[in-house]
Amino acid sequence: MTYRAPVEDLQFLIGDVLGGRELFALEAFRHADFEVVESVLAAGARLAAEVIEPINQPGDQAGARIVNGAVVTAPGFREAYARYVRDGWSGLDMPREYGGQGLPRMLQAAIAEMVNGACLSFGMLPLMCRASAWLLAEHASAAIATVYVPKLAAGEWGATICISEPQAGSDVGRIQTLAKPADDGSYRLSGSKIFITYGDQDLTEQICHLVLARTPGAPAGTRGISLFLVPKRLITTDGGLGAHNGMRALRLEHKMGLKASPTCVMQYADCVAYRIGELHRGLSAMFTMVNTMRLEVALQGVAIGGAATHRALQYATERPQGGDPERAPVPISEHPDVRRMLLLMRARIEPLRALLLEIARNLDVAAAAAPEAATRAAAAALAEWLLPIGKACGADAGFEVANLAVQIFGGQGYVSDAGVEQYVRDIRVASIYEGTNGIQALDLVTRRLGRDSSKRFDAFASRIRADLKRLAGQAEVGQIHAAVGDGLTRLERCTQRMVELNAGSPRDAAAGATPYLRLAGLVACGWMWLRMAAAALGDSDFARGKRIAAVFFAEQLMPEAALLETQACLGAATLDALAPNASQW
């Protein structure tokens, strides 16, 4: 039952596939030795299995509650969080000037998979802290950053991101929360926000709310939105925690899953608020945070998919069922259709694990001071391209694979005791929050691709072409090599079409956005399989398993590229043939 972190795979990816050693050789990380990776992964795996996983199923059953107007987290969450903070996990990749350890995001991403795989509801709070710390480090004044960032980086204070309102979900431009300037340079903020993760909690004594709001007379839409820091408790002149600041968790949502993560309806009544960054530029400041969040949501998908795969494999090799009735039954892992499902789970999750570490590595390179500007720019472009793909595909794959685990468990999988149906319920929201997968697809096609520039796409395609060239003719990777080559050709053709549609017929591009994103994700995953298979040398079980799974991916999954290409290029004509009103539907 215990969660087992994929330490061997992570070590393989960081060390042998994705160039972790080269990363540690950069000026920014020279304070650490590459050997730290092994010890951090091992310690992270222990934390996940021993401290965090034990609160997962009880947390699902008990949930978070509101008692006397304050949120009480599920049993064990306080102790687990205190341990997480005490052992210094919060600041792993935080800047050293704020008390962090300044290690690569790539390593942080590996740890985030473990934490989320052990308990998704738990992982939400450290995520909020980390994302807020990055945001304030980048956009806040020195006076604010000095006070808040070290506390957030250490995990001693909690944080929230407050965007959605009842009338403004995906359509952020329509928020109505209002922040009025006060005489002292601060603001007074009032309004309601919904879907606020850990909007209140009993794990930290301070909560830093990062709230999007309008100011009086601001322009309509996203160009009139500013970002504010609204602390739960005001800071006294001596730096301590003072008076409460007039916010309240009105209600917790009853959700399909993530029951131990309190999702609050928050009310802000004339709260003291500090503007972060420029007036009316709140959304772009917030994007620092949203990008961290999107990578993490993708990691949640991989985390749950990985945990579900491990559980299903364990069950399938132990559950006897079928075979000659005169003899002992065989483990269900012997049945071809079960093997198909198990390999499908691996084939979906492992390349996304690699892809997300690749994104994190590129964020590391892009942010590092030392490498030359062109290298940083190429890394940034690649990360920007891959983020919406990783978010949507990670979320979808996590859900799909969790469902496959339920299927392999059969009737037992539908029963809560086994713990796999919780995976399905918990991860379902990943395709919705931090920008629905449909929004990711639109973002990819309209913003990241654009009308004439495909700079980001080129950064992606040229990397794949280079790997295809490097590995051409190597028999061991022949099948995945050919499959990726075919997939990339289709994707390039489809990309050209999308760029044309963006210029002349954006509604047709929007109609194909989701299959286009899926095609890009399929090719990206194929690319990762190619690199993994090429690096899986020798005859160990691990290496053989990798190479076989790569063949499975090439045979079973890459052929979907043709279907996705067809779907992406269909345009909006049939969709728009139905009248706007419901009567024809």
Place this chain on the structure above:
Amino acid sequence: MTYRAPVEDLQFLIGDVLGGRELFALEAFRHADFEVVESVLAAGARLAAEVIEPINQPGDQAGARIVNGAVVTAPGFREAYARYVRDGWSGLDMPREYGGQGLPRMLQAAIAEMVNGACLSFGMLPLMCRASAWLLAEHASAAIATVYVPKLAAGEWGATICISEPQAGSDVGRIQTLAKPADDGSYRLSGSKIFITYGDQDLTEQICHLVLARTPGAPAGTRGISLFLVPKRLITTDGGLGAHNGMRALRLEHKMGLKASPTCVMQYADCVAYRIGELHRGLSAMFTMVNTMRLEVALQGVAIGGAATHRALQYATERPQGGDPERAPVPISEHPDVRRMLLLMRARIEPLRALLLEIARNLDVAAAAAPEAATRAAAAALAEWLLPIGKACGADAGFEVANLAVQIFGGQGYVSDAGVEQYVRDIRVASIYEGTNGIQALDLVTRRLGRDSSKRFDAFASRIRADLKRLAGQAEVGQIHAAVGDGLTRLERCTQRMVELNAGSPRDAAAGATPYLRLAGLVACGWMWLRMAAAALGDSDFARGKRIAAVFFAEQLMPEAALLETQACLGAATLDALAPNASQW
């Protein structure tokens, strides 16, 4: 929020697409007038919306419980079930000699969609009654049938199907429950059964358990299994309900969904049992029931998928979000990606609704005394072919479409209030129970297709070929016509391959069983779209919507046929390259 049954669509399918009038003209149904269809559908829709849907969400929240050793159903279930029985819904398609109304199963299937769409947990009990009544009518002695069938047909007594044991799920041959012959010709049955739906309940005063068990010295495997009727209360000499028969619901499972349907662990301790049918032939007797159950599980998928589609459409046309920020937001149904999802929901569910009614109609024809033997045989062959396809595709589509509804609702969809996440949780089990979808696929490929005979497949393919010929050259259905033609060619090629593999290399056939079933399902759905589009005449909103949805299916979904054909023919080589133990995984 109220459930709206798809009355217009059902009426269209029964009357204009699937030949319901011809069915009512058969000798077996001449006691009824075709016009009864309209009034039954209207009354069923009222029952579903007014009586059953109101208990759905409260039932999910309260669940069924065990109090003092007996199951207590969720609030409102007693009243709703009493109403259902009183209004005569139980016996709709039951033989008139047992007090039923003797109407076609096709009409019963339409009503079953409504009942399940309104509350899946509720629908399970009438299903058990109906399936048991059919089973006993066919296999029990006259003495038993006379006592039990009228009560079950009327819904006055409840019933269960008891197959699974902890060590015997999909592998039915390994059950251990033992029935020893008693002196009076009855048996004494002892053992444990798991996953017993409505194994105990407070809705009926009698429960008829139909239990698979071994007899002393019976051969191993499925050939040593007999079927027993084990009533909860013994029948007294004057025909009343007497002593309790020594069975007990030990525990209820905590499940992902279907929370108001009690899933019991049952213990039978030396219970009086009556053998039904021949010794050691229990499994084949049980199959009468299992087939009814499989059709109903498929209907559950369509029911939930249909309900979810209706809710999502309602939400999408009412929820304003996006568009020019200076103006009022537009309904989200205006966004291409949302339209794509809404049409995808229709495209998945509507052909399955048609297909399941077609199966029911063929069961009607096969069972009717009057038509000539060849017609009956062809109808039976087609129904046998379509049943595993309908079960697996109905279950999968219901889940997929319920998830799309959650996606369209966005964050609200993840919150329980909206009621759509319950659809996802409730329908998830449909791919598992009554034979997992993997078992359905194996059944299709190995048993229904066989090694040399493809009689059942031919009954299917020849019907489609006839419709393709009939509708050739009709411009309005040109796209779906071409798509179905292509899909059928692929399926025929793939079927030939499967028949060869069954003879020479059954493990390779098993490896491709799931994609093969999906390909067959895709072609069957395309066939239904072709027939629906051809019958959707005129310029009404309904007819236009059907024709557009058929084009969508042809454009977006039929191209998957190529992928499925590829996957189905891959064989087991890559799957079997991994060693049996877990270390390489």
